[in-house]
Amino acid sequence: MPLDDALTARMAEPGFWAAYLFEDDADEDDADGDDAESLRAEFGLGDELALVLDLDITGESFELALIAPGLAEPAELGWDDQAHFHPHVMRWAELDLLARALALHDPQMRHPGPVLALLARFVVLDEQDDLDTITPLMDAAFRMLRPGPRDGVRAETRDWFELRDLRGTGLSWTAGPDGHPAVEQIHADSAARPLYSLRTPDSADFPFTAWAALLDRAGQLLATATADPSLDDPAVRAALKRCTATRGYAHLTPLAEALRAAGVAQPVLLRALDEPVSRAESCWAVEVLAGLPQGSLVKRWFGRSPLSTARSWELSLTLAIEGRAAEHSRVLTSDLAGALKEAGLGGAEIAGGSSRQAADGTYVDVSTTVDVLVRDDLARGVSLISELLRRHDAAATAELRHTSPPYDRIALL
Template identity: 60%
Template sequence: MPLDDALAARMAGPDFWPLYLFDDDAPDVRDDDAEDEEAYITRFPTGGGFALVLDVTPAEYVDLDVEAPGLPEPANVGWDDQAHFHPHVMPWRELDLLCRAVALHDAELRHPGPMLALLCRFAFLDENDDLDTITPLVDAAFESMRPGAGGTGRVREETREWFDLRDLRGTGLAWTTLADGYDAVDQDSTDGLPLYSLRTPSSEKFPFAAWSALLTYARERTAATAAAPALVEPAVRGALDRCLAADGHEHLPALADALTAAGFADPVLLRAVGDPMDRTEACWAVETLAGLPQGELVARWFGPSPLSGSQSWRLSLTLPVKGRPERFGPQVAGELNAALQEADLGTAELGGSTLQPEQGSYVLVEHHLAILIRDDLARGVEVASRVLRTFSAADTATLRHRGKPDIIPLHLPT
């Protein structure tokens, strides 16, 4: 069955995605509004008694459970909020696999589409992931949900933000095969983004057996499609081979005709090849039909990802505010965020404050800003310096890499 009707209707609202993604520019939600916001629950079934269950309260909480034979009730695998989140459930390759299996089971849940857009917050990048195989699908998923609303850069803004928040490559991730054969992940470094996951080797909360069985079923379901007798017909093999070239998407009509003539009966893949909503849908369908590894043809058809080689730096800015107007800190944060975004260099937001006792009360003495710089650290620091100087704050503010003691000089180039 398709998405829950109530969730589908809520997703069509202009404020849903900013709230769901916890965007800084999302509409303010007062406490009484948050209490009135309905929770939405939807299932993504793969068949075989397996499903992922998403529980959403926009701007508040997103919970992901797994249903599996033998489980008395859905088991939690992760959640995301703005306080005590544990969203690192699966590497990209598992999310892509599950989206394919769900699409093959339910013709209305096309991939890339709502499932990928909603669940990519629970996927992370590790050393085995290649952005060339990933970026086009994430872009296409958000384009299908928010046509024209994702910016005009080389990649959609949602894709870039997901990359910034979920890129755990180079952070010391280590996969372990447990004694019962299940895959667990841990982190042996403090560099970069920290891992927040229930799926660690010592976890007693993650449903390892159910998750492993879900992945096995999804692999078997997609592999069975590639074993269809019609796919060994010479005309089909020839058409498939032509589609495996870098310009293979130009040969999709011929492949669709050959599949139909050979009696291939899977309606999801026939539609994906003959009438795709996006080239990425045809791409994973051809990969499935040809038995290719996930993403191999995506990289061939779409070429290098605009995010390849991208870097990001997370900085903390301590801003003394004692004696300043009450709105000083928020104004600096707003101007700095606007300047970084205009230069396509990152974002800035208030992250906390420091109070000190004074005459029987407490006085605000510092604001702490969380700053994200993308791709060009020197230019980002220069923008921060210019903004701080307009507020006469560059000489008193302190900028550091988050969690590091060394101070980054706030001076303009001479």
């Protein structure tokens, strides 16, 4: 079983996803070193091929490995923490393929669901990725597993997108020495969002051949699901044609009835038509049955992703704190983070600071640096930041800049 009882129960607790996703409001108990907590999920596709996810909730570290024939032990693919992470393991299309295959292989792994929610942190996005095909599946995965808004882009989806979006950073997929796809970043030293991956062309650590075998196995499982000759039944083809239209989700019941009448008995795909957790679950099932390219029907059923026009700005706010109360910058940053979040404009967190040595040899704190994220409306975000700085009597000495070259200074209002 890929999700054992301990992990399944833990995922249902309110604090789990906040801790797993490194959210600022994560339950402090999840980081309590006296109660070390480690969990594991194994996502197997048969033929001795499986992904293994080790979750160290206490240490806030998550590692992904691959089990495959010929490997003496699980091969490390990547890891994610808040220090020396290497999370860029796979492309979106690869994760979607694996999630579909896992759903067909193990009915417990409904898609979109736990596979996307747990493993999306190991995706890297580039120019070839289409947010119209991605956003509805990510939203559906989190709606299945975590209470929250039923409409609009989920906060988890937006956060994930901004962390894993490396479009415009010179990302390039090329064939490595063994012919398998590898990723590199042109001008990596100056990229605004660097690539951190073991899957580079010169890597001796990434298990390229075993990874290719895993993807081949996933493709075989999907091919098997669509090899049933009953799918060529005229009534089935007619029903599929109606379902693959723009509002084809209104015709799912006739499709399920036609499939049963023709003798098609793929239980996972039929369940996705009869009792879907989300429209996105029915959508990928129809795509598979109709032999459509991955994501093509998602665009048709769901339309334009709100993230396709989304923008965000990473800023650095420097606060002068010499002579201030010890808690000044902490309180100010907490208020700023709360105000930005409440306004739907982003967030803020302390990133570091500077100090100087006084004449008596002691060190005096001089400044605090705050990382600020502003979404969609920079002018409104700067206005809110300015207002809060004035409220804390910090506007005259604060400095706000972009974190990307040329690091332009932003005038506070």
